[in-house]
Amino acid sequence: MSQLAPEITDVHAIVDEVWRSFLGEAEPLLARPVPAGTPFDSAAVWSASVSVTGGWQGTVTVEVDERVAAELTRQMLGVPDTADEDVADAVGELVNMVGGNVKSLMPGPSTLSLPSVAAGRAAFASESVEVARLDALWAGQPVRVTVHTAAQ
Amino acid sequence: MTMARESFQMVSSLVRRETSMVYDEGKEYLVEARLLPLAVAAGCTVDEYCRKLSIDFAERRKALDALTINETSWFRDQGPYQAFTDTMLPALLQARSTTRRLRIWSAACSSGQEAYSIAMLLDQHLPAGWSAEILATDVSTAMLARVKTGRYSQVEMNRGMPATSLVRYFTRVGSEWEIVPKLKAMVTTRHLNLSAPYLGVPTFDLVLLRNVLIYFDKTTKADILRRMLSHVASDGYLLLGSSESTLDLPPDLAPRWRREQIGRVQAHRPTGVPAPRPSPASSLVPTGA
Amino acid sequence: MRAMIIDDSRAMRSILRRILAGLDFETAEAGHGQEALDQMTAGPVPDLCLVDWNMPVMDGYTFISTVRRNAEWRNVTLMMVTTESEHTQIVRALAAGAHEYVIKPFTPDAIVDKLELLGLVSKGALA
Structure with missing residues (x-):
C-alpha cells in the first residue's frame, strides 16, 4: 500500500538550503546512496525529531554525527566551545527547520510539534513506515534525514 | 586540486572591479566551487577557465553570475x-x-x-x-x-x-x-x-x-x-x-x-x-x- | 533602534542577534510569546520584534494577535521568522498583524532586505 510521502528531491532541496544557509558553502552536503535498512553508521550520534499532525501525519527525524552537530552548534551560536545543552538546542532548531518545510510539502492544515532531541540514535515506533530518506555526508561525516508515517 | 594563486587573484580582482564584491585570500575554495561547473562545461580546468575569462565576455558574464549568485533579489535596490x-x-x-x-x-x-x-x-x-x-x-x-x-x-x-x-x-x-x-x-x-x-x-x-x-x-x-x-x-x-x-x-x-x-x-x-x-x-x- | 528576538532556540536567537547587532540594533530576547509580552509591559517597548511561530507557552501567532490588540504597541513592527512556510500560514500571520515574513532557513541578506523594505535600515547597511 502506498503512503503519502514527500518527494525525495524536495526533501533534498530543503536540507540543502538549511545547510547552505547556516553552514555556508565551503563544505557541500553530498548525497550518497545507502541501502534501505542500513543503520546510521556513526559511533556518536545526535538525533532530533518533530511530528506533524493534521492533514498529514508523520515524523521528520534528523541524525547527525556528533562532529557535525558540534560544528553546526559552533556556527549557529557563534562560539568556539559548545556544551551538550547548546548542541541539543542547535540540533533541535535544525529539525524544526527541516520539519516545518517538509510539512509545507504535504496536505494541510497541520501543526508542527516542538522538537525532541537525544544524544544517540533515533528510535522509531514499530508501527511507523519510512517513506523518505536522505543520506548524505558533510565534511566526511554522515547525516541522515528520514520521514516516517504511521502504517495504514 | 586547488586553483593556482594567480587564477584566484585574477578572478578576485575581476569581481572586485566589476561588482565591488570582495573575495579575500582564503576564499579560494569558494571561487573554485563556483567556477568548477562552468569549467567542466567549457571542457577545461579551473585555471584554464580563469585565463579564458580575460578574453571571453560571455564566459566572464557567466563566471560573474556564478560568483555573485547571492546578489539576485526581488526589487533589487528598491x-x-x-x-x-x-x-x-x-x-x-x-x-x-x-x-x-x-x-x-x-x-x-x-x-x-x-x-x-x-x-x-x-x-x-x-x-x-x-x-x-x-x-x-x-x-x-x-x-x-x-x-x-x-x-x-x-x-x-x-x-x-x-x-x-x-x-x-x-x-x-x-x-x-x-x-x-x-x-x-x-x-x-x-x-x-x-x-x-x-x-x-x-x-x-x-x-x-x-x-x-x-x-x-x-x-x-x-x-x-x-x-x-x-x-x-x-x-x-x-x-x-x-x-x-x-x-x-x-x-x-x-x-x-x-x-x-x-x-x-x-x-x-x-x-x-x-x-x-x-x-x-x-x-x-x-x-x- | 530596539529589537526583540522571540524564539525558543538560543541558537536561532544568537544568529538573529548577530545580524541585528551588525545593523546597530539594541537587542533583547525572549524564549516565547508570554515572556516577550512580560518584558514589553515592564520595560522599554521595542521598535521591532522578530517572532518565531512554534514556541512553548505562547506561540508567535498568538503573540502577534495580542500585540496588535493593544493600542500602546501600535508602532511596533512585527516580522515573523519561522519555518512555517505554507501559503495559508503566511496569509494568516499577515491578517493577524505581521508586517513581514521570513521563512527559515534564511541568509543574513534576507533579514537585511526585509528590514530595508520595512524602512528600518537604510540601503547597504551591511556593506
Whole structure:
C-alpha cells in the first residue's frame, strides 16, 4: 500500500538550503546512496525529531554525527566551545527547520510539534513506515534525514 | 586540486572591479566551487577557465553570475522600482493613453526577478483596459528556461520579496514557489547577446539594463548604449545599475542621452539629437579650384 | 533602534542577534510569546520584534494577535521568522498583524532586505 510521502528531491532541496544557509558553502552536503535498512553508521550520534499532525501525519527525524552537530552548534551560536545543552538546542532548531518545510510539502492544515532531541540514535515506533530518506555526508561525516508515517 | 594563486587573484580582482564584491585570500575554495561547473562545461580546468575569462565576455558574464549568485533579489535596490511607480509609470500612462499599451525590456534578465518584479508593479498600478508586455532577454538559455518556469527556491523568495506580494503572486509547488500564470503571461523570453545586433527588437517605453554593462569592455559598453538609442522610445527611459549611471559617454553619444534624476535613481533618456554624420571632413578639403 | 528576538532556540536567537547587532540594533530576547509580552509591559517597548511561530507557552501567532490588540504597541513592527512556510500560514500571520515574513532557513541578506523594505535600515547597511 502506498503512503503519502514527500518527494525525495524536495526533501533534498530543503536540507540543502538549511545547510547552505547556516553552514555556508565551503563544505557541500553530498548525497550518497545507502541501502534501505542500513543503520546510521556513526559511533556518536545526535538525533532530533518533530511530528506533524493534521492533514498529514508523520515524523521528520534528523541524525547527525556528533562532529557535525558540534560544528553546526559552533556556527549557529557563534562560539568556539559548545556544551551538550547548546548542541541539543542547535540540533533541535535544525529539525524544526527541516520539519516545518517538509510539512509545507504535504496536505494541510497541520501543526508542527516542538522538537525532541537525544544524544544517540533515533528510535522509531514499530508501527511507523519510512517513506523518505536522505543520506548524505558533510565534511566526511554522515547525516541522515528520514520521514516516517504511521502504517495504514 | 586547488586553483593556482594567480587564477584566484585574477578572478578576485575581476569581481572586485566589476561588482565591488570582495573575495579575500582564503576564499579560494569558494571561487573554485563556483567556477568548477562552468569549467567542466567549457571542457577545461579551473585555471584554464580563469585565463579564458580575460578574453571571453560571455564566459566572464557567466563566471560573474556564478560568483555573485547571492546578489539576485526581488526589487533589487528598491530605488528604480520606486521611481518606476512614482514617476515613470504615471508619465507613461499619460503619454500612451491612446494605445494603452506599455512595452518593457529586461535586458540581461538572469533568473527573472527583475522582469517579474516589474510585472507585479504593473499588476498593481496599471489601470483597467491597459496591457503590458515585458521582454526578458539573456545570453544564457538556462536562465531563460528558469524565467519561463517561474519557480524560485525558498531562499530566493526570502530576498526582498514583500510578504504581501508573495502570497498574492506565488503558489507553492513542492519546495519551491511558482509565479502565477497572469504574471507569467506578461513576460516573453528571448535569447539575445547584448554585444551582437538586436535583430527584430522593437522600441520600448522602459529598458532595464542594470548591472550588466559592468561585464563588458569600454568599447562594447559604448556600442551597447549607442544601439539602445533605437530601442528606447523618444519619451522612454533607460535604467542602468546604480554604479553604472555615471559612466562617461564617448563624444558622439554624450549629446544623445541625457540623465534625469528620478527619486533616488538616474534615468537615461534620449535627447533626440541625431547621430553625427560620418566624417564630413572630406568635403571641406580644398579642391584647389 | 530596539529589537526583540522571540524564539525558543538560543541558537536561532544568537544568529538573529548577530545580524541585528551588525545593523546597530539594541537587542533583547525572549524564549516565547508570554515572556516577550512580560518584558514589553515592564520595560522599554521595542521598535521591532522578530517572532518565531512554534514556541512553548505562547506561540508567535498568538503573540502577534495580542500585540496588535493593544493600542500602546501600535508602532511596533512585527516580522515573523519561522519555518512555517505554507501559503495559508503566511496569509494568516499577515491578517493577524505581521508586517513581514521570513521563512527559515534564511541568509543574513534576507533579514537585511526585509528590514530595508520595512524602512528600518537604510540601503547597504551591511556593506
